[in-house]
Amino acid sequence: MGALVRTETGGGAATLTLDSPRNRNALSQRLVTELYEALGEAEKDPAVRAVLLTHTGNTFCAGADLSEPLEGDGPRGLARLLRTVVAFPKPVVARVTGHVRAGGTGLLAACDIAVAGPGATFAFTEARIGVAPAVISMPVLPRIEARAAARYYLTGERFGPEEAARIGLVTLAAEDPDAALVPVLDGLRRGSPQGLAESKRLVTREVLAAFDRDTDTLAELSARLFASDEAREGMTAFLERRDPAWLHPPTQ
Numbered sequence: 550m551g552a553l554v555r556t557e558t559g560g561g562a563a564t565l566t567l568d569s570p571r572n573r574n575a576l577s578q579r580l581v582t583e584l585y586e587a588l589g590e591a592e593k594d595p596a597v598r599a600v601l602l603t604h605t606g607n608t609f610c611a612g613a614d615l616s617e618p619l620e621g622d623g624p625r626g627l628a629r630l631l632r633t634v635v636a637f638p639k640p641v642v643a644r645v646t647g648h649v650r651a652g653g654t655g656l657l658a659a660c661d662i663a664v665a666g667p668g669a670t671f672a673f674t675e676a677r678i679g680v681a682p683a684v685i686s687m688p689v690l691p692r693i694e695a696r697a698a699a700r701y702y703l704t705g706e707r708f709g710p711e712e713a714a715r716i717g718l719v720t721l722a723a724e725d726p727d728a729a730l731v732p733v734l735d736g737l738r739r740g741s742p743q744g745l746a747e748s749k750r751l752v753t754r755e756v757l758a759a760f761d762r763d764t765d766t767l768a769e770l771s772a773r774l775f776a777s778d779e780a781r782e783g784m785t786a787f788l789e790r791r792d793p794a795w796l797h798p799p800t801q
Contacts, residue, residue, distance in 0.1 A: 669709065
């Protein structure tokens with residue numbers, strides 16, 4: 550099996566491509582490990598001013614890999630990954646042309662700039678499998694409009710790139726995301742390493758404060774929910790492509 554995160558460098562940017570379409574670029578242990586490695590290499594490269602995070606297939610990231618056993622540090626591992634992206638000393642730009650679900654929205658929100666193409670869709674689907682968007686709230690809630698958060702957290706509705714831009718989940722919805730990224734990446738390429746790092750520190754200060762304040766509480770909440778009977782039923786129903794039991798409660 551080839552790499553799940555492919556790296557290309559040029560024009561002042563390191564392009565990291567999530568390349569695990571078989572599981573919709575879910576955050577498997579292997580993909581996360583490779584993403585850390587790729588970020589580490591980009592951080593050390595003095596020619597890299599920014600990271601461009603993109604994907605193959607029709608999904609940017611589907612969130613947690615529900616086919617893997619939920620063991621180890623689970624939610625804390627996700628929090629650590631998201632915080633790494635937020636605190637990364639070089640700007641991280643997301644290019645999204647496919648679906649973004651659950652934990653994938655956390656990865657998207659952790660990026661500094663996000664451009665979404667017409668094929669992008671978004672949904673916070675956690676409540677539909679018996680859990681909640683706990684850990685991802687740390688980068689998501691500072692980004693998006695409060696009423697929109699209430700609606701989409703609770704309903705799990707799918708929405709498109711224009712709505713994602715309206716509520717603040719992405720920076721820009723574009724018919725041609727590659728063309729839209731040209732001035733963005735050119736602007737970042739012209740920034741000095743110190744100037745970019747310190748400017749990013751200013752705009753991520755409140756998000757990092759949320760991680761420092763809430764990681765323990767939200768990771769514990771997430772772990773408790775994933776260990777519940779409702780979540781086991783919800784995840785099993787998802788993997789079996791059927792309705793969960795709570796949609797058809799027994800009649801009295």
